[in-house]
Amino acid sequence: MTMSLVYLASAVGLVQGLKYMGDPTRAKLGNTVAGVSVVVALIAVAWANGNAGTSALSIVLLVGTILIGAVIGKVWSDRVAMTAMPQLVSIFNALGGACAVVLGLNAVYGEGVVNGKFPGVVLILGGIFGGTAFTGSMVAFMKLDGRKLPRPVKAYKHIAQALLLTMSTITVGYLILATGTIPFPTLLLVISITALLYGVFFTLPIGGADMPVLISLLNALTGVATLMAGLLFHDPVMLIGGILVGATGLLLTTQMCTAMNRSLSHVLAGSFRSSRIPTNEVEQDIRSITAVETASLLAFSKQVAVVPGYGMAVAQAQRECFALQEQLRQNGVDLHFIIHPVAGRMPGHMNVLLAEANIPYASVIDMNAVNGKMEYYDAVLVIGANDVVNPSAENDPTSSIYGMPIIRAYKAKQVIVMKRGMAKGYSGVTNTLFDRQNCKVLFGDAKESLEQIITELKRI
Amino acid sequence: MELSYSITTIDGLFVVALSLLLGFEVIKNIPAVLHTPLMSGSNAISGIILIGGVIQLLNTTVESPWTMAAASIAVLLGTINMAGGFFVTHRMLSMFVVKRKPASGPRS
Structure with a gap:
């Protein structure tokens, strides 16, 4: 009691x-x-x-x-470095999934008794969800960590579909047929191995900007595996824990999909909708700006914003962003950071990176809170972000990113995009922001450019 | 193995249905700033699956060494997941120093 x-x-x-x-x-x-x-x-x-x-x-x-x-x-x-947080979460998630697989097999091979179909189905589903979460998270970890993986080819999708079909067939077959046809331990072993393979082939084609969706989804899968273990062991705390994790994962998955205007099935298929008109070949008239000019522009502004993307994390420029904010404060300029929900490699990743660099929580703003008032910003600095500020998403129905909510940087009085070169964003779409009269490009490494701007600001 | 705290299957399904509704309500309006800690924290909670390993380990005798070994592995995997998840979430949340409400945008 x-x-x-x-x-x-x-x-x-x-x-x-x-x-x-x-x-x-x-x-x-x-x-x-x-x-x-x-x-x-x-x-x-x-x-x-x-x-x-x-x-x-x-x-x-x-x-x-x-x-x-x-x-x-x-x-x-x-x-762990904060930039590597998605990798660590993936590893932990993989271990949880592996634990579910070991538990299920051990319950059957060790105790050997499966009383009735309900525990049988629970064990099968536990193996499917746990196994997929385990290898899926391991592949996600390797992708995030930049390890060399075989190039995604179309065949992977078909292999994944075949494996999924196999698992469904065995599960349904188990439900319909008499339980004694195949020894249950063998059946569970086959299901678990199939699930482990499925995790690999289902994760391989997904990449880049879709990572936040994938990580959220894998998190939800482990939650469901825990829920199944709770049913198996008749344990209420495991049940509740599993459901809470599953619900969190699912909610974040749908939020991330909404933020990219992509359906979950599109993300899982690992493909963008193909563009009807190839807009990639258009010549763009790009105005460039130097770090010195940028510094004087910023110094004579009142309200400035930074739109950070994953490129900022790659350049490790978070501390320079903080230094820029401090310097601008001394010049009497207010600097905000505007975050897109899918910036980074996992939900909320940018917020963590900025917090680590001591940037006050109060100056970090959600896209939705500020999109209606972008014209009040005297200047917006885009650092390592591309698709999330591309106006094509709003005004070009033929663009493959059309419909994705963006940060309306183009409405600011002046936009400065920091870029290494003219490479396109993840989606491979031309960024029509560069064609706008109020947009200039500052070429070079983001970290070095920021350092130059700060040095210049000190002189002003 | 019927212990005082364990529940029947139908009780279990009640718990599943109600907690699912509860779960969505509890986390519905979480601000984006907390998405990463929420994910790593909930990831840590899923490590609670190690309870299954504990039950298996304590109900196994020395006569079945393989079962015992497998249960130990399950406990180890689950513990790393759980402990690591809570520690890293704590570390992350320590960086968020909340003093004022977030700015709502530029001064108009």
């Missing part, structure tokens, strides 16, 4: 912790509440399952693995 109440408290703590995590002032408390709830549940479950038959070896192994796991987790989380 006492144990049930402790368990109830832990479940309430999980929900409350997650609720706090959505509030900027209480997010840290929320994380602690959720963490403590999980530890409490863990102690309760260990207490309830320890009995006279429990061997000393089991207890030693339990304490040992938990200690080692906690130390590894702490070391990894301390060492």
